[in-house]
Amino acid sequence: MIQWRIKPTAAGIGYLVMLLVLMLIAVNYSNNLIFTLCFLLTATLLLSVWLSVRNLWGFSAKQVRVRPVHAGQDLEFEIALNEHSGQHHLYLTLSCKDKQSDKALLKPFYHLRSGHPYEWIYQQPTQRRGIHNPQSLNVDTVWPLGLFKLSRPLIDLPEVLVYPQAKSAHSVPENMSGQAAHAHTEAEELAGLRTYQPGDNLRRINWRSLSKGQGLQVKEFDGADGDPAIWLRWQDLNMIDYEARIRTLCHWVLECQQRGQEFGLVLPGIELTPQRGGHHISACLKQLALMPGES
Secondary structure: OOOOEEEEOHHHHHHHHHHHHHHHHHHHHOOHHHHHHHHHHHHHHHHHHHHHHHHOOOEEEEEEEEOOOEOOOEEEEEEEEEEOOOOOEEEEEEEEEOOOOOOEEEEEEEEEEOOEOEEEEEEEEOOOOEEEOOOOEEEEEOOOOOOEEEEEEEEOOOOEEEEOOOOOOOOOOHHHOOOOOOOOOHHHHEEEEEEOOOOOOHHHEOHHHHHOOOOOEEEEEOOOOOOOOEEEEHHHHOOOOHHHHHHHHHHHHHHHHHHOOOEEEEEOOEEEEEEOOHHHHHHHHHHHHOOOOOO
């Protein structure tokens, strides 16, 4: 059920006070002319409310998408407003109260009509990792006379998972590159070729097969040869505090993604086996984001 809210503006309060004073004068002096004026002012007031309601009716909003972010970055909700009643809507304001700053974020726009959708990127700051619960987005109007502010919910913004900050004061372990302990030639240990998958190490691409029109392929090696899978372990970071461990592991996960390195992640009670690719990266970042707070 849509919950509408209406409250008088400063001009509206002055209008109501003036109307009340005129009503008292009309009753006290039995003046028909003042009675007529009061009825006209009351009719104008009711007409203003009806036009405000009509101005907020007949359009809807949908969320296009929201991009994942890390703590400290702004969430960006792409909102699209579509008119479907065939009328024009004037002097509207999109508003959303920020829980963290307790301030209303406002975006005024002046005209919405059928066939001309209005698009807006709504930004909301984040400070912590984990589940972020944004407020619902409202639409307000003071049209036509500015006597009342009418508001209704427009769209409920979904929960969003905010990843930890990727920050580390510690250098990436040497064995992450997989070069030192297994320095063999490709000619001796090459096991075959397979189709390239997102996240594969770019150094393993077989450019010769690509030049022959065989598509993008990567080289595979037997056993532990080539770039071996490595493990990112929670217990290896005992020298730093709880949240710093999470930030460091997040940094290392993204570093592995950049290098195309196959890796596994070990957290308290959780073990993700070594893999590559976007799905594995997302799963690791999700587990880090949902780690319980430090007790």
